[in-house]
Amino acid sequence: MKQIRKYLTELSNAHGISGYEGGARDIISGYLEKLTDRVEIDVLGNVVGIKEGDGLKVMIAAHMDEIGFMVKHIDDSGFIRFTPIGGWFSQVVLSQRVILHTGKGMVYGVVGSKPPHVMKEDEKGKAIKIEDMFIDVGAKNKEDAKSLGIEPGTPVTLDREVVDLANNRVTGKAFDDRAGVAMMLRALEMMETDATVYAVGTVQEEVGLKGARTSAFGLNPDVAIVAEVGIPADHPGMEKKYSDTKLGEGPMITVIDAGGRGLITPRPVLEWLRKTAEENGIKYQLEVAEGGTTDATVIHLTRSGIPVGVVGVPTRYIHTPVEVLSLEDLLNGSKLIAKAVESADKYFGRKE
Ligand SMILES: [Zn+2]
Numbered sequence: 001m002k003q004i005r006k007y008l009t010e011l012s013n014a015h016g017i018s019g020y021e022g023g024a025r026d027i028i029s030g031y032l033e034k035l036t037d038r039v040e041i042d043v044l045g046n047v048v049g050i051k052e053g054d055g056l057k058v059m060i061a062a063h064m065d066e067i068g069f070m071v072k073h074i075d076d077s078g079f080i081r082f083t084p085i086g087g088w089f090s091q092v093v094l095s096q097r098v099i100l101h102t103g104k105g106m107v108y109g110v111v112g113s114k115p116p117h118v119m120k121e122d123e124k125g126k127a128i129k130i131e132d133m134f135i136d137v138g139a140k141n142k143e144d145a146k147s148l149g150i151e152p153g154t155p156v157t158l159d160r161e162v163v164d165l166a167n168n169r170v171t172g173k174a175f176d177d178r179a180g181v182a183m184m185l186r187a188l189e190m191m192e193t194d195a196t197v198y199a200v201g202t203v204q205e206e207v208g209l210k211g212a213r214t215s216a217f218g219l220n221p222d223v224a225i226v227a228e229v230g231i232p233a234d235h236p237g238m239e240k241k242y243s244d245t246k247l248g249e250g251p252m253i254t255v256i257d258a259g260g261r262g263l264i265t266p267r268p269v270l271e272w273l274r275k276t277a278e279e280n281g282i283k284y285q286l287e288v289a290e291g292g293t294t295d296a297t298v299i300h301l302t303r304s305g306i307p308v309g310v311v312g313v314p315t316r317y318i319h320t321p322v323e324v325l326s327l328e329d330l331l332n333g334s335k336l337i338a339k340a341v342e343s344a345d346k347y348f349g350r351k352e
Contacts, residue, residue, distance in 0.1 A: 001168065004186045004331050007031070008162065008170065011178035015101060015157040017068030017085045018207040021045060023101075024064040024174075028181055028201045035188040036199060044203050046215040051188070051197040056348055058341050059198045059221035059306075060187065061212055061295050062180030062228070063205030066173070067319055069093075069156040071100065071135075074146065078139030080109065082130075082156055086206035090130045092320045097159040098135060102149030108159065109137040160321040168327045169247065175323040177205065179313050179330060180227035186334035187227075193342045205295050212295035216302040223269070223307045223348045225337055226296040229325070230254070230287050230312025243287070247314050248326045250283035251333035254296070254310035262293030263300055269309040272347040276340045282332050287312060307348060311336055 016024040025047050032039045032049030040048045047064070067086025074080050080100075084093070093111055100107040113133050116124060135156065139145035162172035184199055191197070198219045203211035216224065230252035233243035245252055253273045256264050277284040296308045313333045316324040 001327050001331060003189070004182055004334065005170070005327055007182035007185050008172070008175070008179055008330065011181050012162050012172035012174045014178070015099060016065060017070070017155045017157060018065040018204045020101070020155045021064040021203050024178065025201060028064060031185050032199060035185065036197070042215065042218060044211050044214050046203055046211045047201040048215065048219065049188070049199040051199070053194045053196040055193070055195040055345050056223065057196045057198065057219070057221045058344050059200060059216065059219055059224040059299070060184050060337060060341070061200045061202050061215070061224060061226050061299065062184045063177045063203070063211065063295060064181060064201040065204055065206050066157065066176070066178070067206050068158070069098070071150060071152055071154040071156065073152055074142050074150060076142050078141045078145040080135040080137065080145065080150060082135060084130055087319055088130065089319065091127050093130055093133060094128055096321060098156050099159050100135070100137065100150055101155045101157070104149030107137050107148050107150060109135040112136045158321045165324065169324055170327060171322050171324045173321045173323065175315050175325055176229045176318045179229055179315060179325055183227040183311070183313060183330055183333045183337060186331065187337035187341070190334060190338035191341050195341055195344055197341060202295055209293070209295050209298040213298040213302065216299040216306060220303060221306060223344055224296070224299045225340060226294050226299065226308060226310045227333065227337060228294045228310050228312045229315035229318055231289065231292070231318060232314035232316060235316055245285045245287060245314060247316065247324070248328060249285050249314070251329055251336055252285045252287040252312040252314055253277070254287050254289065254312060257289040257310070258293045259290045262297045263308070263310065265309050266307050268347060269307050272343070273309050273311070273336065273340055276343050277336050280335065280339045282336050282339070284336065285314070
C-alpha cells in the first residue's frame with residue numbers, strides 16, 4: 001500500500017494539462033527508467049517504457065494529462081480570462097485556487113466572480129458560467145500580470161495536494177488518470193512475464209483520446225489494457241438503479257462505455273480479465289457505462305483492430321479537485337493488470 005500511495009501522491013500533485021504533460025511525464029519516465037529496459041518519448045509526447053520479452057506484445061496505457069485551463073487574455077485591470085481544457089462542470093471551478101505555469105515559473109491565483117451580496121435575486125439561483133469567471137493573481141494591471149510571465153496560452157491547473165481520508169481512502173485533484181498511471185507502475189513491479197510489455201503514459205486523452213491513437217498504431221500490440229478511473233454509484237446523487245458499483249469492492253472491468261458508442265469490450269478480453277481476477281482471488285466489479293469513454297476506444301480501432309479492455313479504479317467526484325478513491329482498489333487494480341499480463345499468452349497467444 002505504501003508504494004502505490006507514494007506513486008499516486010507524487011503523480012496527482014504533479015501538474016500537466018492536455019498537451020502540456022511535461023510535469024507528470026518527467027516523474028513517470030523516471031520510474032519507467034527503473035522498471036523497464038528502455039524508455040522512449042514519441043512525437044506527440046507519449047512516454048513508453050519497454051520491457052523486452054519474447055512472447056506477446058502487451059500494451060498498458062494510462063493517460064498523463066489532467067483537465068485544467070488555459071489563459072485567453074488579460075484585461076486592463078490585470079484580471080485573467082481563461083478557457084477550460086477538458087470537461088468541467090462550471091460550479092466546480094468557482095473559488096478554486098489555481099497555479100499558472102508561466103515561462104518564469106509558477107504563479108498562484110484564485111478564480112473570482114461576482115459576490116453573492118451584489119447579485120440580483122434571479123442571479124442567485126443560477127450557476128455562473130466559466131466565461132464569466134476570471135483569475136486574480138494579485139496583479140495591479142495588465143502590464144503587471146504580463147511581467148509575471150502570464151500570456152495567452154499559459155496553462156493553468158488546480159492547486160490541490162493529496163490528503164488521506166478514513167479507511168485508506170484518499171482525495172486529490174488528478175486521480176483521472178494519474179491513478180491509472182500509479183496502477184500501471186505498480187503492476188510493472190509485480191509482474192513476472194516473458195511478454196514484451198509497453199507501458200505507455202498517453203497524452204491528450206481528455207481532449208479527444210489523441211496520444212493513445214498514435215501510440216497504439218506505432219507499437220502495434222497484440223492486446224492492450226487501459227488503466228483508468230471508473231465511476232462508482234455509491235454516494236448521494238447516484239442511484240442504485242443505474243449501477244451497483246462501490247468504492248472498496250475492487251477494480252471495475254468495463255463491459256461497455258458510452259452506451260456502446262465508446263468501447264464494447266471484446267468477449268475474449270472480458271473472459272481473460274474476469275478469469276484472471278477469479279483465479280487470483282481479486283474481487284472486481286463489472287461496469288456498464290452510459291457516458292464517457294477512454295483511450296481503449298481508439299486503441300481498439302487501430303490498424304485492423306486490437307483487443308483491449310479497461311481496468312478502472314472506482315473514483316468518486318471525477319473531474320473535480322476532490323476526487324476520492326480507495327488505495328485497496330488501486331492495489332487490486334495493479335494486481336489484476338499484472339496477473340492479466342502474465343496470463344495474456346494463454347488467451348491471445350499466436351496459434352502455431
Ligand atoms: Zn481518464
